[in-house]
Amino acid sequence: MGLDEIKTRLAKEAELILQPRLLQQWSVRHHGAVLPAIDRVTARPPLIIFAGDVGTGKTTLAETFADAIARRHRIGVRVKRLSLRTRGSGAVGEMTRLIGTAFDVLIDQARAAAGRRPVVLIIDEADALAQSREAAQMHHEDRAGVNALIRGISQVATERLPVLVIMCTNRADALDPAIRRRAAAEFDFARPNDEQRAAVLTAVFDGVGLTEREITDLVALTGPNGRGYGYTYSDLVDRVLASACLAAYPDRPLTAELIAQQIEAHPPTRPFTERR
Ligand SMILES: Nc1ncnc2c1ncn2[C@@H]1O[C@H](COP(=O)(O)OP(=O)(O)OP(=O)(O)O)[C@@H](O)[C@H]1O
Ligand SMILES: [Mg+2]
Known part of the structure; x- marks a missing residue:
């Protein structure tokens, strides 16, 4: 994407x-x-x-x-x-x-x-x-x-x-x-910008029924937010998605609130250069 x-x-x-x-x-x-x-x-x-x-x-x-x-x-x-x-x-x-x-x-x-x-x-x-x-x-x-x-x-x-x-x-x-x-x-x-994160979140949570407003909030949550770097594609597609599903399973449905909690629990991967 x-x-x-x-x-x-x-x-x-x-x-x-x-x-x-x-x-x-x-x-x-x-x-x-x-x-x-x-x-x-x-x-x-x-x-x-x-x-x-x-x-x-x-x-x-x-x-x-x-x-x-x-x-x-x-x-x-x-x-x-x-x-x-x-x-x-x-x-x-x-x-x-x-x-x-x-x-x-x-x-x-x-x-x-x-x-x-x-x-x-x-x-x-x-x-x-x-x-x-x-x-x-x-x-x-x-x-x-x-x-x-x-x-x-x-x-x-x-x-x-x-x-x-x-x-x-x-x-x-x-x-x-x-x-x-x-x-x-x-x-x-490069890491996904706002528009690209919106597309990724919309695609991976397809069928969940997130509103445009909720997507916009999740896009903001996964942005740089003062850190200097936002979420990578793999952070979103692999980590946030999986942890949200696991958090919801087996008793609850996926909701924007639950996804937001998982985003906060899983900060974005640090850029490669900063790891060295
Ligand atoms: N542009 C993208 N669209 C959708 N999913 C993506 C995208 N980029 C990465 N992913 C997801 O992240 C996973 C890891 O991506 P990939 O291994 O290709 O990244 P990479 O750039 O090679 O990372 P690294 O530099 O760590 O090797 C993929 O399996 C896929 O699930
Ligand atoms: Mg690679």
């Missing part, structure tokens, strides 16, 4: 990275030839960065957006996932091996499918790359993980394989500048 603008832009970017011939066809249709500019656009590294606050839908969107592309073009898109923070122990060598192996598998599959089955690789918690460099003592090992990633992405770009890499991070600033610079696009995810 609330990600329509990002979704529209992402769909275009992803579609053109995974199916570059679509851009060529567009050029022929409107200019009578494949413009030289097309080559530049399709030669960009197949990397998109999802950056932003916790619980704002980065991982979820990365895991699901390919479905729409697959349906529209009636193709099979494979989605693979690499989580650096959960699988790497923090050793730089291990990070390099993980990334290297992931790209080997990916490139083999993309070659074998001869362009017919695009692959999306999600590198979740990508800031672990930067963290490992902060912790690393040895000079030449510092950049190993980053280099492995750049190498993999460059290889995909050179061979023009239908592979798209999505990096998700809470700390775009901590990503290596060389990686950020290479990204075809960077999307910023």
